Amino acid sequence: MFLHSVLFLVLWLPLALAASNYVNTTRSPTTITKGANISKPRCPSKCGNLTVPYPFGIGLGTGCSIDPSFEINCNTSSNPPRPLWDRNLEVTDITDSHMRIKNWVAETCYNQRGNLTEDSQVNVYLPQNFGFSEMNKFMVVGCDDVAVISGTTGRNFTSGCVSICSSKESIIDGDCSGTGCCQTSIPNGLQNFETSMTSIDNYTKVWSYAGCGHAFLGEQDSFTFHKANLSDLTFYNRTIENVPVLLDWVIGTQNCTESHKSNNVSCQQNSRCIDPDNGLQGYRCTCFEGYEGNPYLHPGCRDINECNQNPCDPKGICTNTPGSYKCSCPHGYLGDGRKDGHGCNKRTPVFPMIKFSLGNINNLKSCPVVYSLVKASNLYYDYFEWLDLA
Ligand SMILES: *[C@@H]1O[C@H](CO)[C@@H](O)[C@H](O)[C@H]1NC(C)=O
Ligand SMILES: *[C@@H]1O[C@H](CO)[C@@H](O)[C@H](O)[C@H]1NC(C)=O
Ligand SMILES: *[C@@H]1O[C@H](CO)[C@@H](O)[C@H](O)[C@H]1NC(C)=O
Ligand SMILES: *[C@@H]1O[C@H](CO)[C@@H](O)[C@H](O)[C@H]1NC(C)=O
Ligand SMILES: *[C@@H]1O[C@H](CO)[C@@H](O)[C@H](O)[C@H]1NC(C)=O
Ligand SMILES: *[C@@H]1O[C@H](CO)[C@@H](O)[C@H](O)[C@H]1NC(C)=O
Ligand SMILES: *[C@@H]1O[C@H](CO)[C@@H](O)[C@H](O)[C@H]1NC(C)=O
Ligand SMILES: *[C@@H]1O[C@H](CO)[C@@H](O)[C@H](O)[C@H]1NC(C)=O
Ligand SMILES: *[C@@H]1O[C@H](CO)[C@@H](O)[C@H](O)[C@H]1NC(C)=O
Ligand SMILES: *[C@@H]1O[C@H](CO)[C@@H](O)[C@H](O)[C@H]1NC(C)=O
Ligand SMILES: *[C@@H]1O[C@H](CO)[C@@H](O)[C@H](O)[C@H]1NC(C)=O
Numbered sequence: 001m002f003l004h005s006v007l008f009l010v011l012w013l014p015l016a017l018a019a020s021n022y023v024n025t026t027r028s029p030t031t032i033t034k035g036a037n038i039s040k041p042r043c044p045s046k047c048g049n050l051t052v053p054y055p056f057g058i059g060l061g062t063g064c065s066i067d068p069s070f071e072i073n074c075n076t077s078s079n080p081p082r083p084l085w086d087r088n089l090e091v092t093d094i095t096d097s098h099m100r101i102k103n104w105v106a107e108t109c110y111n112q113r114g115n116l117t118e119d120s121q122v123n124v125y126l127p128q129n130f131g132f133s134e135m136n137k138f139m140v141v142g143c144d145d146v147a148v149i150s151g152t153t154g155r156n157f158t159s160g161c162v163s164i165c166s167s168k169e170s171i172i173d174g175d176c177s178g179t180g181c182c183q184t185s186i187p188n189g190l191q192n193f194e195t196s197m198t199s200i201d202n203y204t205k206v207w208s209y210a211g212c213g214h215a216f217l218g219e220q221d222s223f224t225f226h227k228a229n230l231s232d233l234t235f236y237n238r239t240i241e242n243v244p245v246l247l248d249w250v251i252g253t254q255n256c257t258e259s260h261k262s263n264n265v266s267c268q269q270n271s272r273c274i275d276p277d278n279g280l281q282g283y284r285c286t287c288f289e290g291y292e293g294n295p296y297l298h299p300g301c302r303d304i305n306e307c308n309q310n311p312c313d314p315k316g317i318c319t320n321t322p323g324s325y326k327c328s329c330p331h332g333y334l335g336d337g338r339k340d341g342h343g344c345n346k347r348t349p350v351f352p353m354i355k356f357s358l359g360n361i362n363n364l365k366s367c368p369v370v371y372s373l374v375k376a377s378n379l380y381y382d383y384f385e386w387l388d389l390a
Pocket of ligand 10: 256257258
């Protein structure tokens with residue numbers, strides 16, 4: 001019986017001692033569009049469906065952005081209006097660290113006799129402060145294609161891949177490893193690239209089921225190869241519309257250390273400077289954990305009141321703290337108070353064996369190991385409170 005209650009105490013100890021001051025370490029979502037001030041005063045913050053947070057800004061020469069290369073030209077002659085960046089690239093998303101834009105696609109087509117009927121290649125330069133994210137892949141969809149991508153990251157970069165089909169049956173949905181589809185990585189910090197495509201047999205051996213080859217840089221997660229893509233006449237347009245290119249962005253011209261030295265870091269309150277790992281020269285600002293808002297604009301990031309999301313047990317008590325929150329249980333309840341933890345459980349004297357085996361506090365003190373365990377836990381109070389009642 002005595003052994004039984006020791007086990008009982010030991011099993012409950014970790015629960016009783018579990019920290020209830022909880023910091024969410026999950027990688028934080030984008031916060032730059034969540035503040036009260038998203039754009040500079042008197043500057044619009046939306047173009048159609050796109051929210052445009054500072055350091056980006058809407059309008060050419062309006063001073064709404066940090067720098068001309070962050071200007072978004074909102075073309076209102078279409079519905080919804082189209083946000084255009086860097087001449088004519090359509091922006092679909094802006095986050096704390098990335099920007100998504102619509103794609104460019106290189107295309108070569110052949111006729112049945114093997115004559116080249118279409119050859120449009122891609123050649124793109126990004127402005128300073130922007131680079132192609134490593135989460136993009138150079139992807140080629142075709143059955144007789146040797147595609148090359150070349151660009152500069154400071155040093156010259158050339159890569160490419162080959163996609164060949166021996167028969168229609170050899171092509172497998174979802175498989176982009178050289179039959180009907182191939183892909184290759186790009187290096188960190190790539191700021192421009194051009195494509196070139198050639199074929200081995202001018203499509204003469206595959207023409208019955210594939211007539212064109214396509215090559216593009218695109219966010220890997222947003223494209224899954226299907227054999228139907230090979231003969232789809234809308235593939236070119238659909239890729240431009242639906243497979244975005246992911247860009248990295250930074251501000252300034254130097255990393256945090258160097259920018260601090262020249263006293264030129266524009267991170268506002270409750271945010272810090274971070275050195276990006278994307279190979280670009282510059283820095284970004286990010287809100288402290290548990291804070292949100294635009295870290296580039298006065299007054300900076302604000303504490304998130306996590307209690308609004310009801311993170312605690314319905315019976316629990318939520319207390320917002322700077323950068324975090326605490327859950328606790330009301331009098332008469334046990335637990336850490338967290339909805340995703342042990343919640344709050346009504347304290348009931350369901351284990352009368354404690355009383356019988358431990359008797360009173362003097363008995364308990366005669367066994368130092370059990371006594372210290374009990375004393376270290378919440379049960380100390382619960383138990384003796386209950387004994388008092390009993
Ligand atoms: C932690 O953060 C993630 C993403 O920000 C969120 O989905 C999740 O609900 C959070 N968990 C808690 C307990 O707040
Ligand atoms: C864009 O906004 C329009 C209404 O303004 C809405 O109908 C449409 O679904 C939105 N598109 C996207 C991609 O959110
Ligand atoms: C807006 O787009 C239309 C065509 O879509 C074009 O004719 C017009 O010049 C554009 N306006 C601006 C201000 O860029
Ligand atoms: C197509 O190729 C054939 C030989 O391969 C050539 O005789 C013909 O002139 C070409 N036609 C065109 C339009 O290039
Ligand atoms: C990179 O390529 C360009 C043109 O292809 C060439 O002019 C330049 O010298 C090359 N740079 C290096 C560092 O190899
Ligand atoms: C493919 O086309 C090129 C140029 O159009 C031509 O020189 C070559 O002979 C053709 N090859 C085949 C296999 O038809
Ligand atoms: C692709 O888009 C262009 C421009 O929007 C359009 O003119 C063309 O008809 C489209 N092609 C197909 C096959 O849908
Ligand atoms: C590729 O084919 C699949 C299946 O038909 C389709 O859902 C997808 O939209 C196609 N992708 C593109 C970019 O056209
Ligand atoms: C400070 O940063 C701004 C914006 O990035 C830049 O225009 C300016 O040249 C920088 N000044 C110094 C002294 O580095
Ligand atoms: C910041 O830049 C300086 C000069 O380019 C460099 O020496 C230093 O290692 C960089 N620091 C970090 C953390 O990247
Ligand atoms: C928005 O920015 C202005 C100017 O910097 C500032 O005065 C104001 O307090 C900010 N508003 C909010 C709700 O933070």
